[in-house]
Amino acid sequence: MANVSTLRFGAQTDEVTSLLRIVNMVRVGDAVTRPEIGRITGLGRGVVAQRVDRAVEMGFLEDAEYAPSSGGRAPRTLRFRAERGRIVVCALGGLHIHVGVTDLDGAILDEAHQAWDISRGPDETLRTATSMVDDLLARGDGTPVWGLVVGLPGPVDFETGRPVAPPIMPGWNDYDVRTVFEQRYDAPVWVDNDVNLLAAAERSRRRDEAVDLIYCKVGTGIGAGLVSHGRLHRGANGAAGDMGHVRVPGAEQVCRCGKVGCLEAVAGGWALVRDAGAAIADGATGPLAEAVASGETLTLEKITLAAGRGDALAISLVQASARQVGEAVAALVNMFNPGVIVVGGAVASTGELFLAEVRQRVYELSLPLATRDLAIKTSENDSREPLRGGVDLAKEQLFELSLPRWFAEGRPTVAAVHGAHG
Numbered sequence: 001m002a003n004v005s006t007l008r009f010g011a012q013t014d015e016v017t018s019l020l021r022i023v024n025m026v027r028v029g030d031a032v033t034r035p036e037i038g039r040i041t042g043l044g045r046g047v048v049a050q051r052v053d054r055a056v057e058m059g060f061l062e063d064a065e066y067a068p069s070s071g072g073r074a075p076r077t078l079r080f081r082a083e084r085g086r087i088v089v090c091a092l093g094g095l096h097i098h099v100g101v102t103d104l105d106g107a108i109l110d111e112a113h114q115a116w117d118i119s120r121g122p123d124e125t126l127r128t129a130t131s132m133v134d135d136l137l138a139r140g141d142g143t144p145v146w147g148l149v150v151g152l153p154g155p156v157d158f159e160t161g162r163p164v165a166p167p168i169m170p171g172w173n174d175y176d177v178r179t180v181f182e183q184r185y186d187a188p189v190w191v192d193n194d195v196n197l198l199a200a201a202e203r204s205r206r207r208d209e210a211v212d213l214i215y216c217k218v219g220t221g222i223g224a225g226l227v228s229h230g231r232l233h234r235g236a237n238g239a240a241g242d243m244g245h246v247r248v249p250g251a252e253q254v255c256r257c258g259k260v261g262c263l264e265a266v267a268g269g270w271a272l273v274r275d276a277g278a279a280i281a282d283g284a285t286g287p288l289a290e291a292v293a294s295g296e297t298l299t300l301e302k303i304t305l306a307a308g309r310g311d312a313l314a315i316s317l318v319q320a321s322a323r324q325v326g327e328a329v330a331a332l333v334n335m336f337n338p339g340v341i342v343v344g345g346a347v348a349s350t351g352e353l354f355l356a357e358v359r360q361r362v363y364e365l366s367l368p369l370a371t372r373d374l375a376i377k378t379s380e381n382d383s384r385e386p387l388r389g390g391v392d393l394a395k396e397q398l399f400e401l402s403l404p405r406w407f408a409e410g411r412p413t414v415a416a417v418h419g420a421h422g
């Protein structure tokens with residue numbers, strides 16, 4: 001996300017504008033010496049020197065080692081002082097809490113993980129999450145928090161930081177998650193859907209600043225994060241990409257959201273557990289059926305592991321899920337024309353078994369122009385992805401979008417970043 005030209009400048013003077021640009025250029029590594037800054041910005045040597053001095057004085061940049069000489073005197077390199085602030089990511093899943101602390105470049109300094117059922121409600125859940133964050137910060141060196149990102153497993157109104165009627169989160173509807181964190185840590189907070197964090201993590205991995213990407217998560221539930229031209233597309237209310245609840249023609253299963261025939265009720269992880277149980281009760285055989293007969297509880301993890309070991313029932317369930325997901329993704333491809341589709345989540349962790357079916361459906365059902373340069377791949381399947389994505393989102397908000405508003409204060413404040421939202 002190195003595109004400094006996407007900074008939104010308000011009524012800034014030329015001086016502030018070029019100062020912001022220089023800080024960001026050094027931060028992302030587009031230019032690291034004064035002569036390079038001069039070449040890219042077109043500013044004269046004296047002006048560059050004066051701006052850099054100012055950025056050093058404000059604590060954003062500092063002189064580092066000398067660059068390799070290309071004949072004359074070697075120029076001094078500059079570095080962004082990423083150690084001056086901390087970014088905190090708090091990724092809440094349906095059944096776990098994962099928190100991490102990073103520097104301003106996004107290097108993960110410390111993290112903690114614990115099993116947790118989010119249906120225990122917002123009060124208890126956020127008390128637990130904030131105490132995990134407190135522990136991490138207490139282990140650190142007292143560097144101030146510059147921003148926090150909270151990921152939630154349901155639809156979130158990004159502007160207000162409140163969940164909107166999340167199907168698996170009783171008590172969370174319209175809960176003011178942002179204020180809980182802002183008041184505790186005195187730093188700006190962004191709350192987003194967990195799949196958007198995963199989409200942001202994929203975005204940060206790519207050199208292409210204008211990538212068009214869909215991250216499709218097929219876990220217990222199903223959702224998608226959309227990145228349009230390098231920006232997360234959240235839609236008017238934050239509901240964009242909520243593909244788990246599109247109607248599958250002919251399907252009659254009741255969904256967790258209360259509607260009938262949702263994609264998630266047919267192809268989500270909880271639907272696979274339901275269908276595997278029904279098939280075994282109906283006389284299906286194989287290792288998975290034997291495990292159930294010996295008293296084991298059926299879980300999504302057991303189904304995906306069984307599929308990987310060649311269990312015919314598990315394989316057919318995973319493939320059926322992939323075909324339904326593939327049809328929904330094909331519709332998205334025709335409308336959105338992404339360059340990359342990344343498939344992640346527990347069901348998709350079966351890898352090629354899942355991916356092959358999705359690919360086939362997408363190529364069968366999408367327009368040739370939409371799939372001409374399309375890459376479809378599985379995610380890294382790394383537990384740190386939500387942290388990486390959260391940090392990417394925080395850096396985007398802090399340095400690409402809100403920097404002009406708080407720059408003069410030297411560090412981001414809640415009031416400067418979010419205005420008087422209360």
Ligand SMILES: [Zn+2]
Binds near residue numbers: 256258259262
């Ligand atoms: Zn539904």
